[in-house]
Amino acid sequence: MSSTDNKSRVIVVGTRQSALALTQTGQVIDELKRISDSQGWDYTFEIRKIVTKGDRILDVTLSKVGGKGLFVKEIEQALLDGEIDLAVHSMKDMPYELPEGLMNGATPKRVNPLDCLITKAGGGLESLPEGARVGTSSLRRSCQLKNVRPDLQLESIRGNIDSRIRKLETEGFDAVVLAAAGLTRMGWEDRISALVPDDVCVPAVGQGALGIECRENDAQIRELLGLLNDSETEAAVRAERSFLGTLHGGCQVPIGAYATVVSKDEDGYLLELTGMVGSPDGVTMLKEMKRGKDPEALGRSVAETLIAGGADRILAEIGG
Structure with missing residues:
Protein backbone atom coordinates (compact mmCIF):
# COMPACT_ATOMS: atom_id res chain seq x y z
CA MET A 1 0.00 0.00 0.00
CA LYS A 109 15.18 2.67 19.29
CA ARG A 110 16.58 1.20 22.47
CA VAL A 111 17.13 3.21 25.63
CA ASN A 112 19.81 2.48 28.25
CA PRO A 113 20.19 -1.35 28.36
CA LEU A 114 22.22 -1.52 31.57
CA ASP A 115 21.23 -2.54 35.06
CA CYS A 116 21.48 0.09 37.77
CA LEU A 117 21.81 0.32 41.52
CA ILE A 118 19.69 2.44 43.77
CA THR A 119 21.48 2.54 47.08
CA LYS A 120 20.44 3.91 50.43
CA ALA A 121 23.70 5.81 50.89
CA GLY A 122 24.31 6.64 47.23
CA GLY A 123 27.26 5.29 45.27
CA GLY A 124 27.85 2.16 43.29
CA LEU A 125 28.63 -1.50 43.89
CA GLU A 126 32.02 -0.79 45.43
CA SER A 127 30.42 1.50 48.03
CA LEU A 128 28.17 -1.19 49.51
CA PRO A 129 29.30 -2.41 52.93
CA GLU A 130 30.37 -6.00 53.60
CA GLY A 131 27.29 -8.25 53.73
CA ALA A 132 24.95 -5.58 52.35
CA ARG A 133 21.36 -6.64 51.62
CA VAL A 134 20.55 -6.20 47.95
CA GLY A 135 17.11 -6.73 46.47
CA THR A 136 16.48 -8.01 42.93
CA SER A 137 13.83 -10.04 41.14
CA SER A 138 16.36 -11.53 38.72
CA LEU A 139 18.54 -14.66 38.94
CA ARG A 140 20.66 -13.16 36.16
CA ARG A 141 21.44 -10.10 38.24
CA SER A 142 21.95 -11.92 41.52
CA CYS A 143 24.33 -14.53 40.09
CA GLN A 144 26.52 -11.89 38.42
CA LEU A 145 26.62 -9.67 41.50
CA LYS A 146 27.49 -12.68 43.70
CA ASN A 147 30.30 -13.47 41.29
CA VAL A 148 32.01 -10.11 41.91
CA ARG A 149 30.77 -9.56 45.49
CA PRO A 150 30.18 -12.97 47.13
CA ASP A 151 29.68 -11.23 50.48
CA LEU A 152 26.43 -9.57 49.38
CA GLN A 153 23.11 -10.89 50.68
CA LEU A 154 20.94 -11.10 47.54
CA GLU A 155 17.22 -11.30 48.31
CA SER A 156 14.22 -11.55 46.02
CA ILE A 157 11.84 -8.60 45.68
CA ARG A 158 8.83 -8.21 43.39
CA GLY A 159 6.53 -5.36 42.52
CA ASN A 160 6.58 -2.25 40.37
CA ILE A 161 9.56 0.09 40.20
CA ASP A 162 8.27 2.48 42.86
CA SER A 163 7.42 -0.25 45.36
CA ARG A 164 10.81 -1.88 44.92
CA ILE A 165 12.59 1.42 45.53
CA ARG A 166 10.49 1.98 48.67
CA LYS A 167 11.78 -1.32 50.08
CA LEU A 168 15.09 0.46 50.71
CA GLU A 169 13.32 2.18 53.59
CA THR A 170 10.50 -0.19 54.49
CA GLU A 171 12.43 -3.47 54.44
CA GLY A 172 15.95 -2.38 55.30
CA PHE A 173 17.72 -3.08 52.02
CA ASP A 174 21.02 -1.36 51.34
CA ALA A 175 20.39 -1.39 47.59
CA VAL A 176 18.02 -2.58 44.90
CA VAL A 177 18.95 -3.49 41.34
CA LEU A 178 16.67 -2.43 38.48
CA ALA A 179 16.82 -1.93 34.73
CA ALA A 180 17.95 1.60 33.99
CA ALA A 181 15.54 1.67 31.04
CA GLY A 182 12.45 1.61 33.25
CA LEU A 183 13.66 4.56 35.30
CA THR A 184 14.62 6.41 32.11
CA ARG A 185 11.17 5.91 30.57
CA MET A 186 9.49 7.07 33.78
CA GLY A 187 11.70 10.19 33.90
CA TRP A 188 13.32 9.02 37.14
CA GLU A 189 16.98 8.96 36.08
CA ASP A 190 17.84 11.11 39.09
CA ARG A 191 17.00 8.15 41.35
CA ILE A 192 19.82 6.06 39.86
CA SER A 193 22.82 5.87 42.22
CA ALA A 194 25.09 4.10 39.71
CA LEU A 195 24.94 2.12 36.49
CA VAL A 196 26.30 -1.43 36.63
CA PRO A 197 28.81 -1.83 33.76
CA ASP A 198 27.99 -4.59 31.27
CA ASP A 199 31.34 -6.27 31.99
CA VAL A 200 30.11 -6.74 35.59
CA CYS A 201 26.46 -7.52 34.82
CA VAL A 202 25.56 -8.54 31.26
CA PRO A 203 22.02 -7.20 30.63
CA ALA A 204 19.00 -9.37 29.96
CA VAL A 205 18.20 -10.28 26.36
CA GLY A 206 16.42 -7.28 24.85
CA GLN A 207 16.76 -5.11 27.96
CA GLY A 208 16.07 -1.46 27.18
CA ASP A 230 14.94 1.13 14.36
CA SER A 231 17.14 -1.12 12.22
CA GLU A 232 20.22 -0.85 14.48
CA THR A 233 18.27 -1.86 17.59
CA GLU A 234 16.48 -4.59 15.66
CA ALA A 235 19.76 -6.15 14.49
CA ALA A 236 21.25 -6.12 18.00
CA VAL A 237 18.13 -7.58 19.60
CA ARG A 238 17.84 -10.28 16.92
CA ALA A 239 21.36 -11.45 17.83
CA GLU A 240 20.52 -11.50 21.53
CA ARG A 241 17.26 -13.37 20.97
CA SER A 242 18.98 -15.91 18.71
CA PHE A 243 21.39 -16.56 21.59
CA LEU A 244 18.42 -17.05 23.94
CA GLY A 245 16.60 -19.33 21.52
CA THR A 246 19.65 -21.53 20.95
CA LEU A 247 19.95 -22.03 24.72
CA HIS A 248 16.19 -22.68 24.99
CA GLY A 249 16.19 -20.31 27.93
CA GLY A 250 13.26 -18.52 29.50
CA CYS A 251 13.51 -14.95 30.68
CA GLN A 252 13.88 -16.00 34.32
CA VAL A 253 17.11 -17.99 34.21
CA PRO A 254 20.67 -16.64 34.64
CA ILE A 255 21.20 -15.83 30.97
CA GLY A 256 22.39 -12.47 29.69
CA ALA A 257 23.23 -11.17 26.22
CA TYR A 258 24.15 -7.75 24.97
CA ALA A 259 24.85 -6.80 21.36
CA THR A 260 26.10 -3.49 20.01
CA VAL A 261 26.69 -2.20 16.51
CA VAL A 262 30.42 -1.79 15.87
CA SER A 263 30.19 -0.43 12.34
CA LYS A 264 27.95 -0.21 9.28
CA ASP A 265 28.64 -0.62 5.58
CA GLU A 266 26.70 -1.51 2.43
CA ASP A 267 26.42 -5.12 3.65
CA GLY A 268 24.76 -4.13 6.92
CA TYR A 269 25.86 -3.93 10.53
CA LEU A 270 28.89 -5.50 12.18
CA LEU A 271 27.69 -6.61 15.61
CA GLU A 272 29.54 -7.47 18.79
CA LEU A 273 27.65 -9.87 21.06
CA THR A 274 28.53 -10.88 24.62
CA GLY A 275 26.64 -13.84 26.04
CA MET A 276 26.58 -15.04 29.64
CA VAL A 277 25.31 -18.09 31.51
CA GLY A 278 25.93 -18.41 35.24
CA SER A 279 25.07 -20.65 38.12
CA PRO A 280 22.58 -19.16 40.61
CA ASP A 281 25.23 -19.08 43.35
CA GLY A 282 27.55 -17.00 41.17
CA VAL A 283 30.41 -19.50 41.44
CA THR A 284 30.34 -20.53 37.78
CA MET A 285 30.25 -17.74 35.20
CA LEU A 286 30.56 -18.51 31.49
CA LYS A 287 31.00 -15.61 29.06
CA GLU A 288 31.81 -15.37 25.37
CA MET A 289 32.13 -12.43 23.00
CA LYS A 290 32.13 -12.63 19.21
CA ARG A 291 31.57 -10.37 16.23
CA GLY A 292 29.57 -11.01 13.09
CA LYS A 293 27.18 -9.55 10.51
CA ASP A 294 24.40 -12.14 10.56
CA PRO A 295 22.46 -11.55 13.82
CA GLU A 296 20.95 -15.04 14.01
CA ALA A 297 24.20 -16.81 13.15
CA LEU A 298 26.11 -14.68 15.66
CA GLY A 299 23.66 -15.49 18.46
CA ARG A 300 23.82 -19.20 17.67
CA SER A 301 27.61 -19.18 17.55
CA VAL A 302 28.02 -17.50 20.94
CA ALA A 303 25.44 -19.84 22.50
CA GLU A 304 27.05 -22.95 21.00
CA THR A 305 30.44 -21.92 22.37
CA LEU A 306 28.95 -21.56 25.85
CA ILE A 307 27.10 -24.89 25.50
CA ALA A 308 30.43 -26.53 24.66
CA GLY A 309 31.77 -24.99 27.87
CA GLY A 310 28.96 -26.42 30.02
CA ALA A 311 26.14 -23.87 29.80
CA ASP A 312 23.57 -26.53 28.96
CA ARG A 313 24.39 -28.40 32.17
CA ILE A 314 23.99 -25.25 34.27
CA LEU A 315 20.58 -24.54 32.74
CA ALA A 316 19.44 -28.15 33.07
CA GLU A 317 20.25 -28.11 36.78
CA ILE A 318 18.00 -25.11 37.39
CA GLY A 319 15.26 -26.20 35.02
CA GLY A 320 16.08 -23.61 32.34
Missing part, protein backbone atom coordinates in the same frame (compact mmCIF):
# COMPACT_ATOMS: atom_id res chain seq x y z
CA SER A 2 1.30 3.46 -0.75
CA SER A 3 1.36 6.26 1.78
CA THR A 4 -1.22 8.13 -0.31
CA ASP A 5 -3.91 5.54 0.38
CA ASN A 6 -6.75 6.93 2.48
CA LYS A 7 -6.62 5.06 5.78
CA SER A 8 -8.95 5.55 8.69
CA ARG A 9 -9.03 3.18 11.63
CA VAL A 10 -9.23 2.92 15.39
CA ILE A 11 -6.18 0.92 16.50
CA VAL A 12 -6.50 -0.85 19.84
CA VAL A 13 -3.21 -1.19 21.69
CA GLY A 14 -2.80 -3.88 24.36
CA THR A 15 -0.53 -3.43 27.35
CA ARG A 16 0.03 -4.47 30.93
CA GLN A 17 -1.44 -2.02 33.42
CA SER A 18 1.65 -1.06 35.46
CA ALA A 19 2.71 2.58 35.46
CA LEU A 20 5.81 1.71 33.42
CA ALA A 21 3.86 -0.35 30.87
CA LEU A 22 1.30 2.43 30.42
CA THR A 23 4.02 5.08 30.17
CA GLN A 24 6.00 3.25 27.49
CA THR A 25 2.79 2.39 25.63
CA GLY A 26 1.83 6.05 25.67
CA GLN A 27 5.24 6.97 24.28
CA VAL A 28 4.86 4.43 21.46
CA ILE A 29 1.36 5.72 20.64
CA ASP A 30 2.66 9.31 20.50
CA GLU A 31 5.27 8.22 17.97
CA LEU A 32 2.72 6.23 15.93
CA LYS A 33 0.41 9.28 15.86
CA ARG A 34 3.29 11.38 14.56
CA ILE A 35 4.03 8.80 11.86
CA SER A 36 0.34 8.47 10.96
CA ASP A 37 -0.08 12.24 10.65
CA SER A 38 3.08 12.58 8.55
CA GLN A 39 1.71 9.99 6.10
CA GLY A 40 -1.72 11.62 5.93
CA TRP A 41 -3.39 8.63 7.61
CA ASP A 42 -6.39 9.02 9.90
CA TYR A 43 -5.48 6.54 12.64
CA THR A 44 -6.66 6.96 16.21
CA PHE A 45 -5.51 4.85 19.14
CA GLU A 46 -7.12 3.28 22.19
CA ILE A 47 -5.35 1.55 25.09
CA ARG A 48 -6.60 -1.81 26.38
CA LYS A 49 -5.17 -2.84 29.76
CA ILE A 50 -4.62 -6.58 30.21
CA VAL A 51 -3.62 -8.42 33.40
CA THR A 52 -1.04 -11.19 32.86
CA LYS A 53 -0.09 -14.19 34.98
CA GLY A 54 3.14 -12.47 35.99
CA ASP A 55 1.13 -9.49 37.28
CA ARG A 56 -1.20 -11.68 39.34
CA ILE A 57 1.48 -13.69 41.14
CA LEU A 58 3.52 -11.27 43.21
CA ASP A 59 4.44 -13.36 46.26
CA VAL A 60 6.68 -15.86 44.45
CA THR A 61 10.04 -15.24 42.79
CA LEU A 62 9.83 -15.15 39.00
CA SER A 63 12.21 -18.09 38.65
CA LYS A 64 9.78 -20.25 40.66
CA VAL A 65 6.59 -19.20 38.86
CA GLY A 66 7.87 -21.14 35.88
CA GLY A 67 7.00 -21.11 32.22
CA LYS A 68 7.84 -18.66 29.47
CA GLY A 69 5.83 -15.61 28.54
CA LEU A 70 4.65 -14.78 32.06
CA PHE A 71 3.99 -11.17 31.09
CA VAL A 72 2.77 -11.63 27.50
CA LYS A 73 0.59 -14.73 27.09
CA GLU A 74 -2.77 -13.13 27.86
CA ILE A 75 -1.90 -10.14 25.68
CA GLU A 76 -0.94 -12.42 22.78
CA GLN A 77 -4.26 -14.24 23.14
CA ALA A 78 -6.09 -10.91 22.83
CA LEU A 79 -4.13 -10.26 19.62
CA LEU A 80 -5.04 -13.67 18.22
CA ASP A 81 -8.70 -13.13 19.17
CA GLY A 82 -8.78 -9.75 17.39
CA GLU A 83 -9.55 -7.85 20.60
CA ILE A 84 -6.46 -5.68 20.12
CA ASP A 85 -4.47 -4.72 17.02
CA LEU A 86 -0.98 -4.45 18.43
CA ALA A 87 0.77 -4.92 21.76
CA VAL A 88 3.62 -3.06 23.42
CA HIS A 89 5.96 -5.34 25.38
CA SER A 90 9.26 -4.92 27.13
CA MET A 91 11.38 -7.01 24.79
CA LYS A 92 13.04 -8.85 27.66
CA ASP A 93 9.61 -10.29 28.60
CA MET A 94 9.05 -11.81 25.17
CA PRO A 95 9.75 -15.53 24.69
CA TYR A 96 11.91 -16.49 21.73
CA GLU A 97 9.10 -18.32 19.93
CA LEU A 98 5.97 -16.30 19.18
CA PRO A 99 2.57 -17.93 18.61
CA GLU A 100 1.69 -18.85 15.04
CA GLY A 101 0.09 -15.88 13.31
CA LEU A 102 1.90 -13.26 15.40
CA MET A 103 5.14 -11.38 14.71
CA ASN A 104 7.29 -8.63 16.11
CA GLY A 105 6.29 -5.72 13.89
CA ALA A 106 8.76 -3.16 15.22
CA THR A 107 11.69 -2.72 17.56
CA PRO A 108 11.88 1.01 18.36
CA ALA A 209 14.19 -2.36 23.98
CA LEU A 210 10.49 -2.66 23.26
CA GLY A 211 8.80 -5.21 21.04
CA ILE A 212 5.64 -4.17 19.20
CA GLU A 213 3.74 -7.35 18.41
CA CYS A 214 1.01 -7.64 15.78
CA ARG A 215 -0.80 -10.16 13.58
CA GLU A 216 1.12 -11.31 10.53
CA ASN A 217 -1.93 -10.86 8.28
CA ASP A 218 -2.62 -7.23 9.26
CA ALA A 219 -0.97 -5.35 6.39
CA GLN A 220 -1.98 -1.87 7.61
CA ILE A 221 -0.49 -2.35 11.05
CA ARG A 222 2.66 -3.93 9.62
CA GLU A 223 3.17 -0.95 7.32
CA LEU A 224 2.69 1.51 10.19
CA LEU A 225 5.04 -0.38 12.51
CA GLY A 226 7.64 -0.67 9.78
CA LEU A 227 8.03 3.11 9.97
CA LEU A 228 8.60 2.90 13.75
CA ASN A 229 11.32 0.24 13.55
Whole structure:
Protein backbone atom coordinates (compact mmCIF):
# COMPACT_ATOMS: atom_id res chain seq x y z
CA MET A 1 0.00 0.00 0.00
CA SER A 2 1.30 3.46 -0.75
CA SER A 3 1.36 6.26 1.78
CA THR A 4 -1.22 8.13 -0.31
CA ASP A 5 -3.91 5.54 0.38
CA ASN A 6 -6.75 6.93 2.48
CA LYS A 7 -6.62 5.06 5.78
CA SER A 8 -8.95 5.55 8.69
CA ARG A 9 -9.03 3.18 11.63
CA VAL A 10 -9.23 2.92 15.39
CA ILE A 11 -6.18 0.92 16.50
CA VAL A 12 -6.50 -0.85 19.84
CA VAL A 13 -3.21 -1.19 21.69
CA GLY A 14 -2.80 -3.88 24.36
CA THR A 15 -0.53 -3.43 27.35
CA ARG A 16 0.03 -4.47 30.93
CA GLN A 17 -1.44 -2.02 33.42
CA SER A 18 1.65 -1.06 35.46
CA ALA A 19 2.71 2.58 35.46
CA LEU A 20 5.81 1.71 33.42
CA ALA A 21 3.86 -0.35 30.87
CA LEU A 22 1.30 2.43 30.42
CA THR A 23 4.02 5.08 30.17
CA GLN A 24 6.00 3.25 27.49
CA THR A 25 2.79 2.39 25.63
CA GLY A 26 1.83 6.05 25.67
CA GLN A 27 5.24 6.97 24.28
CA VAL A 28 4.86 4.43 21.46
CA ILE A 29 1.36 5.72 20.64
CA ASP A 30 2.66 9.31 20.50
CA GLU A 31 5.27 8.22 17.97
CA LEU A 32 2.72 6.23 15.93
CA LYS A 33 0.41 9.28 15.86
CA ARG A 34 3.29 11.38 14.56
CA ILE A 35 4.03 8.80 11.86
CA SER A 36 0.34 8.47 10.96
CA ASP A 37 -0.08 12.24 10.65
CA SER A 38 3.08 12.58 8.55
CA GLN A 39 1.71 9.99 6.10
CA GLY A 40 -1.72 11.62 5.93
CA TRP A 41 -3.39 8.63 7.61
CA ASP A 42 -6.39 9.02 9.90
CA TYR A 43 -5.48 6.54 12.64
CA THR A 44 -6.66 6.96 16.21
CA PHE A 45 -5.51 4.85 19.14
CA GLU A 46 -7.12 3.28 22.19
CA ILE A 47 -5.35 1.55 25.09
CA ARG A 48 -6.60 -1.81 26.38
CA LYS A 49 -5.17 -2.84 29.76
CA ILE A 50 -4.62 -6.58 30.21
CA VAL A 51 -3.62 -8.42 33.40
CA THR A 52 -1.04 -11.19 32.86
CA LYS A 53 -0.09 -14.19 34.98
CA GLY A 54 3.14 -12.47 35.99
CA ASP A 55 1.13 -9.49 37.28
CA ARG A 56 -1.20 -11.68 39.34
CA ILE A 57 1.48 -13.69 41.14
CA LEU A 58 3.52 -11.27 43.21
CA ASP A 59 4.44 -13.36 46.26
CA VAL A 60 6.68 -15.86 44.45
CA THR A 61 10.04 -15.24 42.79
CA LEU A 62 9.83 -15.15 39.00
CA SER A 63 12.21 -18.09 38.65
CA LYS A 64 9.78 -20.25 40.66
CA VAL A 65 6.59 -19.20 38.86
CA GLY A 66 7.87 -21.14 35.88
CA GLY A 67 7.00 -21.11 32.22
CA LYS A 68 7.84 -18.66 29.47
CA GLY A 69 5.83 -15.61 28.54
CA LEU A 70 4.65 -14.78 32.06
CA PHE A 71 3.99 -11.17 31.09
CA VAL A 72 2.77 -11.63 27.50
CA LYS A 73 0.59 -14.73 27.09
CA GLU A 74 -2.77 -13.13 27.86
CA ILE A 75 -1.90 -10.14 25.68
CA GLU A 76 -0.94 -12.42 22.78
CA GLN A 77 -4.26 -14.24 23.14
CA ALA A 78 -6.09 -10.91 22.83
CA LEU A 79 -4.13 -10.26 19.62
CA LEU A 80 -5.04 -13.67 18.22
CA ASP A 81 -8.70 -13.13 19.17
CA GLY A 82 -8.78 -9.75 17.39
CA GLU A 83 -9.55 -7.85 20.60
CA ILE A 84 -6.46 -5.68 20.12
CA ASP A 85 -4.47 -4.72 17.02
CA LEU A 86 -0.98 -4.45 18.43
CA ALA A 87 0.77 -4.92 21.76
CA VAL A 88 3.62 -3.06 23.42
CA HIS A 89 5.96 -5.34 25.38
CA SER A 90 9.26 -4.92 27.13
CA MET A 91 11.38 -7.01 24.79
CA LYS A 92 13.04 -8.85 27.66
CA ASP A 93 9.61 -10.29 28.60
CA MET A 94 9.05 -11.81 25.17
CA PRO A 95 9.75 -15.53 24.69
CA TYR A 96 11.91 -16.49 21.73
CA GLU A 97 9.10 -18.32 19.93
CA LEU A 98 5.97 -16.30 19.18
CA PRO A 99 2.57 -17.93 18.61
CA GLU A 100 1.69 -18.85 15.04
CA GLY A 101 0.09 -15.88 13.31
CA LEU A 102 1.90 -13.26 15.40
CA MET A 103 5.14 -11.38 14.71
CA ASN A 104 7.29 -8.63 16.11
CA GLY A 105 6.29 -5.72 13.89
CA ALA A 106 8.76 -3.16 15.22
CA THR A 107 11.69 -2.72 17.56
CA PRO A 108 11.88 1.01 18.36
CA LYS A 109 15.18 2.67 19.29
CA ARG A 110 16.58 1.20 22.47
CA VAL A 111 17.13 3.21 25.63
CA ASN A 112 19.81 2.48 28.25
CA PRO A 113 20.19 -1.35 28.36
CA LEU A 114 22.22 -1.52 31.57
CA ASP A 115 21.23 -2.54 35.06
CA CYS A 116 21.48 0.09 37.77
CA LEU A 117 21.81 0.32 41.52
CA ILE A 118 19.69 2.44 43.77
CA THR A 119 21.48 2.54 47.08
CA LYS A 120 20.44 3.91 50.43
CA ALA A 121 23.70 5.81 50.89
CA GLY A 122 24.31 6.64 47.23
CA GLY A 123 27.26 5.29 45.27
CA GLY A 124 27.85 2.16 43.29
CA LEU A 125 28.63 -1.50 43.89
CA GLU A 126 32.02 -0.79 45.43
CA SER A 127 30.42 1.50 48.03
CA LEU A 128 28.17 -1.19 49.51
CA PRO A 129 29.30 -2.41 52.93
CA GLU A 130 30.37 -6.00 53.60
CA GLY A 131 27.29 -8.25 53.73
CA ALA A 132 24.95 -5.58 52.35
CA ARG A 133 21.36 -6.64 51.62
CA VAL A 134 20.55 -6.20 47.95
CA GLY A 135 17.11 -6.73 46.47
CA THR A 136 16.48 -8.01 42.93
CA SER A 137 13.83 -10.04 41.14
CA SER A 138 16.36 -11.53 38.72
CA LEU A 139 18.54 -14.66 38.94
CA ARG A 140 20.66 -13.16 36.16
CA ARG A 141 21.44 -10.10 38.24
CA SER A 142 21.95 -11.92 41.52
CA CYS A 143 24.33 -14.53 40.09
CA GLN A 144 26.52 -11.89 38.42
CA LEU A 145 26.62 -9.67 41.50
CA LYS A 146 27.49 -12.68 43.70
CA ASN A 147 30.30 -13.47 41.29
CA VAL A 148 32.01 -10.11 41.91
CA ARG A 149 30.77 -9.56 45.49
CA PRO A 150 30.18 -12.97 47.13
CA ASP A 151 29.68 -11.23 50.48
CA LEU A 152 26.43 -9.57 49.38
CA GLN A 153 23.11 -10.89 50.68
CA LEU A 154 20.94 -11.10 47.54
CA GLU A 155 17.22 -11.30 48.31
CA SER A 156 14.22 -11.55 46.02
CA ILE A 157 11.84 -8.60 45.68
CA ARG A 158 8.83 -8.21 43.39
CA GLY A 159 6.53 -5.36 42.52
CA ASN A 160 6.58 -2.25 40.37
CA ILE A 161 9.56 0.09 40.20
CA ASP A 162 8.27 2.48 42.86
CA SER A 163 7.42 -0.25 45.36
CA ARG A 164 10.81 -1.88 44.92
CA ILE A 165 12.59 1.42 45.53
CA ARG A 166 10.49 1.98 48.67
CA LYS A 167 11.78 -1.32 50.08
CA LEU A 168 15.09 0.46 50.71
CA GLU A 169 13.32 2.18 53.59
CA THR A 170 10.50 -0.19 54.49
CA GLU A 171 12.43 -3.47 54.44
CA GLY A 172 15.95 -2.38 55.30
CA PHE A 173 17.72 -3.08 52.02
CA ASP A 174 21.02 -1.36 51.34
CA ALA A 175 20.39 -1.39 47.59
CA VAL A 176 18.02 -2.58 44.90
CA VAL A 177 18.95 -3.49 41.34
CA LEU A 178 16.67 -2.43 38.48
CA ALA A 179 16.82 -1.93 34.73
CA ALA A 180 17.95 1.60 33.99
CA ALA A 181 15.54 1.67 31.04
CA GLY A 182 12.45 1.61 33.25
CA LEU A 183 13.66 4.56 35.30
CA THR A 184 14.62 6.41 32.11
CA ARG A 185 11.17 5.91 30.57
CA MET A 186 9.49 7.07 33.78
CA GLY A 187 11.70 10.19 33.90
CA TRP A 188 13.32 9.02 37.14
CA GLU A 189 16.98 8.96 36.08
CA ASP A 190 17.84 11.11 39.09
CA ARG A 191 17.00 8.15 41.35
CA ILE A 192 19.82 6.06 39.86
CA SER A 193 22.82 5.87 42.22
CA ALA A 194 25.09 4.10 39.71
CA LEU A 195 24.94 2.12 36.49
CA VAL A 196 26.30 -1.43 36.63
CA PRO A 197 28.81 -1.83 33.76
CA ASP A 198 27.99 -4.59 31.27
CA ASP A 199 31.34 -6.27 31.99
CA VAL A 200 30.11 -6.74 35.59
CA CYS A 201 26.46 -7.52 34.82
CA VAL A 202 25.56 -8.54 31.26
CA PRO A 203 22.02 -7.20 30.63
CA ALA A 204 19.00 -9.37 29.96
CA VAL A 205 18.20 -10.28 26.36
CA GLY A 206 16.42 -7.28 24.85
CA GLN A 207 16.76 -5.11 27.96
CA GLY A 208 16.07 -1.46 27.18
CA ALA A 209 14.19 -2.36 23.98
CA LEU A 210 10.49 -2.66 23.26
CA GLY A 211 8.80 -5.21 21.04
CA ILE A 212 5.64 -4.17 19.20
CA GLU A 213 3.74 -7.35 18.41
CA CYS A 214 1.01 -7.64 15.78
CA ARG A 215 -0.80 -10.16 13.58
CA GLU A 216 1.12 -11.31 10.53
CA ASN A 217 -1.93 -10.86 8.28
CA ASP A 218 -2.62 -7.23 9.26
CA ALA A 219 -0.97 -5.35 6.39
CA GLN A 220 -1.98 -1.87 7.61
CA ILE A 221 -0.49 -2.35 11.05
CA ARG A 222 2.66 -3.93 9.62
CA GLU A 223 3.17 -0.95 7.32
CA LEU A 224 2.69 1.51 10.19
CA LEU A 225 5.04 -0.38 12.51
CA GLY A 226 7.64 -0.67 9.78
CA LEU A 227 8.03 3.11 9.97
CA LEU A 228 8.60 2.90 13.75
CA ASN A 229 11.32 0.24 13.55
CA ASP A 230 14.94 1.13 14.36
CA SER A 231 17.14 -1.12 12.22
CA GLU A 232 20.22 -0.85 14.48
CA THR A 233 18.27 -1.86 17.59
CA GLU A 234 16.48 -4.59 15.66
CA ALA A 235 19.76 -6.15 14.49
CA ALA A 236 21.25 -6.12 18.00
CA VAL A 237 18.13 -7.58 19.60
CA ARG A 238 17.84 -10.28 16.92
CA ALA A 239 21.36 -11.45 17.83
CA GLU A 240 20.52 -11.50 21.53
CA ARG A 241 17.26 -13.37 20.97
CA SER A 242 18.98 -15.91 18.71
CA PHE A 243 21.39 -16.56 21.59
CA LEU A 244 18.42 -17.05 23.94
CA GLY A 245 16.60 -19.33 21.52
CA THR A 246 19.65 -21.53 20.95
CA LEU A 247 19.95 -22.03 24.72
CA HIS A 248 16.19 -22.68 24.99
CA GLY A 249 16.19 -20.31 27.93
CA GLY A 250 13.26 -18.52 29.50
CA CYS A 251 13.51 -14.95 30.68
CA GLN A 252 13.88 -16.00 34.32
CA VAL A 253 17.11 -17.99 34.21
CA PRO A 254 20.67 -16.64 34.64
CA ILE A 255 21.20 -15.83 30.97
CA GLY A 256 22.39 -12.47 29.69
CA ALA A 257 23.23 -11.17 26.22
CA TYR A 258 24.15 -7.75 24.97
CA ALA A 259 24.85 -6.80 21.36
CA THR A 260 26.10 -3.49 20.01
CA VAL A 261 26.69 -2.20 16.51
CA VAL A 262 30.42 -1.79 15.87
CA SER A 263 30.19 -0.43 12.34
CA LYS A 264 27.95 -0.21 9.28
CA ASP A 265 28.64 -0.62 5.58
CA GLU A 266 26.70 -1.51 2.43
CA ASP A 267 26.42 -5.12 3.65
CA GLY A 268 24.76 -4.13 6.92
CA TYR A 269 25.86 -3.93 10.53
CA LEU A 270 28.89 -5.50 12.18
CA LEU A 271 27.69 -6.61 15.61
CA GLU A 272 29.54 -7.47 18.79
CA LEU A 273 27.65 -9.87 21.06
CA THR A 274 28.53 -10.88 24.62
CA GLY A 275 26.64 -13.84 26.04
CA MET A 276 26.58 -15.04 29.64
CA VAL A 277 25.31 -18.09 31.51
CA GLY A 278 25.93 -18.41 35.24
CA SER A 279 25.07 -20.65 38.12
CA PRO A 280 22.58 -19.16 40.61
CA ASP A 281 25.23 -19.08 43.35
CA GLY A 282 27.55 -17.00 41.17
CA VAL A 283 30.41 -19.50 41.44
CA THR A 284 30.34 -20.53 37.78
CA MET A 285 30.25 -17.74 35.20
CA LEU A 286 30.56 -18.51 31.49
CA LYS A 287 31.00 -15.61 29.06
CA GLU A 288 31.81 -15.37 25.37
CA MET A 289 32.13 -12.43 23.00
CA LYS A 290 32.13 -12.63 19.21
CA ARG A 291 31.57 -10.37 16.23
CA GLY A 292 29.57 -11.01 13.09
CA LYS A 293 27.18 -9.55 10.51
CA ASP A 294 24.40 -12.14 10.56
CA PRO A 295 22.46 -11.55 13.82
CA GLU A 296 20.95 -15.04 14.01
CA ALA A 297 24.20 -16.81 13.15
CA LEU A 298 26.11 -14.68 15.66
CA GLY A 299 23.66 -15.49 18.46
CA ARG A 300 23.82 -19.20 17.67
CA SER A 301 27.61 -19.18 17.55
CA VAL A 302 28.02 -17.50 20.94
CA ALA A 303 25.44 -19.84 22.50
CA GLU A 304 27.05 -22.95 21.00
CA THR A 305 30.44 -21.92 22.37
CA LEU A 306 28.95 -21.56 25.85
CA ILE A 307 27.10 -24.89 25.50
CA ALA A 308 30.43 -26.53 24.66
CA GLY A 309 31.77 -24.99 27.87
CA GLY A 310 28.96 -26.42 30.02
CA ALA A 311 26.14 -23.87 29.80
CA ASP A 312 23.57 -26.53 28.96
CA ARG A 313 24.39 -28.40 32.17
CA ILE A 314 23.99 -25.25 34.27
CA LEU A 315 20.58 -24.54 32.74
CA ALA A 316 19.44 -28.15 33.07
CA GLU A 317 20.25 -28.11 36.78
CA ILE A 318 18.00 -25.11 37.39
CA GLY A 319 15.26 -26.20 35.02
CA GLY A 320 16.08 -23.61 32.34
